[in-house]
Amino acid sequence: MSASFEFNKVAAAVLTAGIVAMGAGFVGRGLVKPHTPEKNVIGIEAAEGTQTAAAAAEPAAAAIEPIGPLLASADPKAGEAIAKRCTACHTFDKGGANRVGPNLWGIVGAKHGHAEGFAYSDALKGMSAKPWDYEEISHFIANPKAYAPGTKMAFAGLRKAEERANLIAYLRSLADSPVPLP
Incomplete structure (x- = not known):
């Protein structure tokens, strides 16, 4: 027992x-x-020829609303806060060094592939005659992979138009003579 x-x-x-x-x-x-987090700030680039399930489900070139009307009320300070996410790859100061991505001082109005000595992807080299106007920047930061297939930029993109407008307003301020608003 x-x-x-x-x-x-x-x-x-x-x-x-x-x-x-x-x-x-x-x-x-x-x-x-x-x-x-809701989503990763920095996307991870898959090996060439592979595609993630999210990328396969996403339309190749989704319609993006024009950014011009939102720029009039955009907040450059809010854009500066958004740009802090980009500092791992980009610098923003005049004459700043290129990192994983190019320096972004004076990007608004500059030609694609504007940064001296930066090794751009073939997709962006092919657009070198085109200027980075407000709509081009908006389309690129909304979805870099759809804008320039084969780009080296691993960032997933900013889907919200207001965030893109704020970021573009901040980028516009990074110039000796900012490009006029549309």
């Missing part, structure tokens, strides 16, 4: 430990809620 009593004590100890561990997990998750 004492052997079954010992077995009952061991079984009770195992069950109690399991219940305590489970309860601690519930309490821990209730006290600490982990922050999971």
